[in-house]
Amino acid sequence: MSLQLTGIHHLTAITANAPENVRFYTQTLGLRLVKKTVNQDDTSAYHLFYADGKATPGTDLTFFDWPATPERRGTHSIARTGLRVGSRASLDWWKARFAQLGVTSGEVTETGGHASLDFEDAEGQRFRLVDDGGSGEAYPWDRSPVPAEHQIRGLGPIVISVPDITNTEAILVHIMNMSKVREYPSPDGEGDVHVFAMGEGGPAAELHVAVQPKLPAARQGAGAVHHVAFRAPDIAQLHEWTERLKSFRVPSSGEVERYYFRSLYFREPNGILFEIATDGPGFTVDEPLETLGEALSLPPFLEPKREAIEAGLKPL
Secondary structure (H helix, E strand, O other): OOOOOOOOEEEEEOOOOOOHHHHHHHHOOOOOOEEEEEEEEEEEEEEEEEOOOOOOOEEEEEEEEEOOOEEOOOOEEEEEEEEEEHHHHHHHHHHHHHHOOOOOEEOOOEOEEEEEEEEEEEOOOOOEEEEEEEEEOOOOOOOOOHHHHHHHOOOEEEEEEOOOOOHHHHHHHHOOOOEEEHHHHHOOOOOOOEEEEOOOOOOHEEEEEEEEEOOOOEEEOEOEEEEEEEEEOOOHHHHHHHHHHHHOOOOOEEEEEOOEEEEEEEEEOOOOEEEEEEEOOOOHHHHOHHHHOOOOOOOOOHHHHHHHHHHHHOOO
């Protein structure tokens, strides 16, 4: 069996309004704020992690809080983030909720092999709720304003936009060991979308690549996605991925200790930032499951600077 990624690990996006971000993702979407920390490379910025009730790998939607202007949409980018729900009935429930709360959304439709509903947050961050048929385990958050049966179950699929798929497909198939499983026309009429699956496949383990040569290059900003991370079950497999990238002469960050997981970063040929991250040790390494996300958490190497870091952060 070749080395396999097991699905989407997390996705990190950009917000210019952290207090509103917390309100929308916890109150409107009903996700749990499981870690309130800082960007380890820029401690003036929050790094906020939202997830399911148990902070399970594969459910983390995270944000850097940067005072950025709005993104310019385009290709060379991560274009839309899939969030899984358990049934078609849940999509109808969310459509009604978005209408009631004034959230921008489309219609419930079939997209890329899954029943889905597109929507955006107030900064234009683009999402797609996807019916995953209730497959796999789910861990609802008992304090969510969303009923357990309709809560977001995790991430996937993720849609990226590239002007030319040739080299991207070579990386996905020959280096990252994904399988190309199908194609479908892009819902916005801009080109075709190619679906690549990891491990056992399914919505939690799919990357959708939209080929859109007519679009301008995107420029990151508020409402944009910074990077997507894929799951490696443990550090031993992450070491194998590090060696594999090296053997194919793909430039990478080398392994980076993020305390909650260990990471490896590299760019695919169209410049989109990919990360491979370990499932463990997870967010309970420094605070109990019951109180995750309530206080500012810092990895041990930043703990001596806590006073200065806290002084530089805006209250949420």
